[in-house]
Each structure stands twice: as C-alpha cells, then as structure tokens.
Amino acid sequence: MxxxxxxxxxxxxxxxxxxxxxxxxxxxxxxxxxxxxxxxxxxxxxxxxxxxxxxxxxxxxxxxxxxxxxxxxxxxxxxxxxxxxxxxxxxxxxxxxxKQPLFYDAQTQASDTAIHEDDDETVAMIKELLETRIRPAVQDDGGDIEYRGYDLESGIVSLKMQGACSGCPSSAVTLKSGIENMLMHYVPEVKGVLEVHDSDSDEEEIASPTTG
Known part of the structure; x- marks a missing residue:
C-alpha cells in the first residue's frame, strides 16, 4: 500500500x-x-x-x-x-x-454483528465470522460490511458493502467472493451471499448471488 x-x-x-x-x-x-x-x-x-x-x-x-x-x-x-x-x-x-461532534445528533450505534438472545446457532456463527475474520480485512482496505440478515430457507446471507468496497466493482466482487467462500466453508448452512444496495430513497435492491 x-x-x-x-x-x-x-x-x-x-x-x-x-x-x-x-x-x-x-x-x-x-x-x-x-x-x-x-x-x-x-x-x-x-x-x-x-x-x-x-x-x-x-x-x-x-x-x-x-x-x-x-x-x-x-x-x-x-x-x-x-x-x-x-x-x-x-x-x-x-x-x-x-472540536465539533462527529454527528449533529448524538448517536448510539449498536453493532450489526452483535449476537442477540433470539439468534439461532447459524446466525451467531455468521455474525462471529463477520466480526472476527472478515470485517478486519475489509476495514484494512478502507471499507466495511454491514450484516443485513440470513434467510433460513435459501441459506443466503445479505450484506451491504461500505466505503471503498462499495465504489469499485472489481474489488467488491473479489471481496464478496472471499466473504462468501469463507462463510460457506465455516458455516455449511450458508449457500451464498447477496449484496444489498441502498438507494437515496432508502429502497433496497438485491444483486444476483455470487457463483464463487
């Protein structure tokens, strides 16, 4: 670098x-x-x-x-x-x-990968992997990932790429493929990853799953 x-x-x-x-x-x-x-x-x-x-x-x-x-x-x-x-x-x-505050309104931001009591074992494992293994690597490249959910029936994990990772198609594809491969390796219930895009109108568009 x-x-x-x-x-x-x-x-x-x-x-x-x-x-x-x-x-x-x-x-x-x-x-x-x-x-x-x-x-x-x-x-x-x-x-x-x-x-x-x-x-x-x-x-x-x-x-x-x-x-x-x-x-x-x-x-x-x-x-x-x-x-x-x-x-x-x-x-x-x-x-x-x-010495201004970072935000005009004081924000108490909870971690999207915090494990909750009602999370099942699969979701808890996904969140732990994202927090301990995947997030640090993504942050090293100037971005982050946000956990958006796991669909039990399809085995699909929804994630949002942020920062540098969201603006470069080639790096986003590489990162997303790496994330998907790691999740599928450690959590057999995971069948793929979907990238979520938030538009300015706060609508969500779902991209096609990776084939990695």
Missing part, C-alpha cells in the same frame, strides 16, 4: 491507498468512530455529520465513509487526487480543530 501524509498546524494526517483507485483512506491519528462505522453515499446523507458535510463540499467528492480510525473519501473518476487532497486535508483538520 502507498502511504503519504499531510500536515498543518499540529495535526498529522496519513493517507493510505485502497483497492479502489478512486478511494483513499485518510488517517487523522485519532479515533473517528468509537463504535461501528458510517457510510455516506450522497451529499444528502452527509447532512447529519459536520465532517461528512464539509468533505462533500469539496468538488469531486462522491462518497465518504467513517471507520474506527480513518475516513475513506471516494472521488469522481475524472478528478485528480493531486487537486483534491489539499482540500480534504484542510476539511479534516478544520473539523478536528473546532
């Missing part, structure tokens, strides 16, 4: 490449999300966060994602990182210097 850094005032931000050339991880050297992650696929969805809103105000930014200690920014293909980076560095540094 390629590393770069930007510095202003007393803050030092590192950048790290992702499998998606149009997505970069920006690491401010401090926690971003204490629990879970947040994905902002549009400027409208970013209105709930001062930082996401500021990043979307940079011309060419198309998606923002918050991880535990990084912010992944996705750009339009025709825009150069050389043009965008200084503005993104400035937006992140300005946000942390003003």
């Amino acid at each position: 390629k590393w770069e850094a930007g510095q202003r005032r007393s803050m030092f931000i590192q950048t790290q490449s992702t499998p998606n050339p149009d997505s970069l991880m920006f690491q401010p050297g401090r926690p971003v999300m204490e629990i879970g992650s947040s994905d902002f696929p549009s400027a409208r969805s970013a209105m709930q966060s001062p930082l996401a809103k500021a990043l979307f105000s940079v011309d060419g930014v198309t998606r923002v994602f918050f991880g535990a200690d990084f912010v992944t920014v996705t750009k339009a293909e025709e825009v150069s990182w050389a043009v965008l980076k200084p503005h993104i560095f400035a937006s992140i540094m300005d946000f942390y210097s003003t």
